[in-house]
Amino acid sequence: MDESKILGLEQALASIQATPTTIELLRNLHTQALTEGVYFSTDPQPASTALDKFVALEPDKCALVYLLLRATGARHVVEAGTSFGVSTIYLSLAVKQNATSQNGTGQVIATENEPTKANRARQHWASAGDDLGKWIDLREGDLRETLKTNLPEQIDFLLLDIWTPLALPALRLVQPYLKIGALIVADNIISAIEGYGDLNAYLEDPKNGFKSTVVPYSGGLRVIVYVGYTSS
Template identity: 45%
Template sequence: MSAYSPIDAPPHVLELLSALHRKSLEQEAALSETGKAVSTALLAELREKHNDGAQAVFDELMLDKLIALDEDKCRFTYQLINAMGATNIVEAGTGYGVSTIYLALAVAKTKAATGKPGVVIATEKEAEKARIARKHWAQCGANVENQIDLREGDILETLKSGLPEQVDLLLLDIWAPLALPTLEIVKPRLRHGAVILIDNPISAAEGYADLLAYLRNPENGFRNITLPYTNGFEMSVYMPQTAQ
């Protein structure tokens, strides 16, 4: 981590984040010749070796891997939340909860500044990942823990109810086939000007083809830009013709 960080957090939280990002990068380097592990590419490689059993092999391989959202993308998201004054966030694909820490820190800051209520709704299907994510959040302290509502299980079920009246930001860092169905569940709650962020839209373009086609169709109300981070970082702003 560089000497300066835009993240407003106690030293022990910054140290934890730095350590988790280092571990994630080490794991990705061991998984991929490019040094960046992309789930769709890894699964394609496994299918060549294991055919129908590839998904099970992939799931077992990834069970103990952080594969966290890149640190620069996390910092951008933190700054964006502060700039938007966003307080209600949905994170699709929490994993071990690294990016969730940034979301919680930013939401805590905007809640304090605006006096508005808010929550980070995190999602994770694997119980062990959820357990370790909670451990990481506990290490950060109440200012992080108290912002997060973790939904365990099938995301297409856990997000069906209990969403805020208005969602400010949706972070999609999830298995590609689930991305568009997740957006469709959350979309009715997106406020005018809400932001959708998608990791790896360049390297995972094939897996995200349906999602990206949907977002880039002007009739669906989104305006898009691919930010020049490693493997891309898609930023879509929800601007339907009639403000909600």
């Protein structure tokens, strides 16, 4: 791994509050993820080629997501696309810390279609040092089914880090529960733009109630706020 990636990883790890065990786990997982071959869901190669790949959110994006959650006090979070559970560690750390400081409850609803990936994710969370598993409800199976029921009354944050055809269906399922001011982060919005036509059109239609900007992280990261339905 080159120097700039090592530096970026260390900067990301320095921006979160976690036990040394969790930090070391994240360092290892990100290092494996950053050195694997690239996979994009818009590639012609079959999705099965991604079975043994992390396809994890990069460290700087994970740090941003963690800090957004901490800044907004988010406690009810949905993650579309969990894979080996790297980004989920950041989400669950923030939810645990927010819930503890607010004396409230909280949960990350994680989603993964592939049983082998779900198992690896669970192993990673069990080996983290922050007792993270109890903050995560991992729903195995196609998220178009698993997100149909049992969502919290109010959702504060949605991470869209999923194959592009699943992004809009995930958003549509979660939208009825989004609080006004909820944040949504969608990864690779520029590098996978051809796969995101339906999502972008939906977000840009004013009647759907979203405002957003694209921040210049690798591949483009769309940061979206749910402002609610408007008549204009």
